Amino acid sequence: MKTWRKQPNDHLDYDLLFEDWLAEGDEVVSVDAEAPDGIEITQTSIEPDRIKLWIRGGTNGQTYKFSPLIHTQSRVKEVDFMITVVEM
Numbered sequence: 001m002k003t004w005r006k007q008p009n010d011h012l013d014y015d016l017l018f019e020d021w022l023a024e025g026d027e028v029v030s031v032d033a034e035a036p037d038g039i040e041i042t043q044t045s046i047e048p049d050r051i052k053l054w055i056r057g058g059t060n061g062q063t064y065k066f067s068p069l070i071h072t073q074s075r076v077k078e079v080d081f082m083i084t085v086v087e088m
Helices: none
Strands: 004-007 011-017 029-030 038-047 049-056 064-065 070-074 076-078 081-085
Touching: 011 081, 029 038, 029 049
Parallel strands: 004 081
Antiparallel strands: 011 049, 029 070, 038 049, 064 081, 070 076
16 A cells, blocks of 8 residues: 655645556546545546545644545546655
């Protein structure tokens, strides 16, 4: 599972790429993404082979698990990743 690190005051974008998973001619059409308590998804964007999540906040020392559902023209994929908040 992919893990990223961020500082509590960072407001950064995180890309989830699907080019290796998508069948020929298939593309990402939507995403259902919710943030765990204590951290916030402020924006999402979709491209045919990826999604981008803008995330801010979080408490120093905490790790947050995200599990967005990615919808393509013919499939649904759950993608888990973690963000660890660390004051550096």
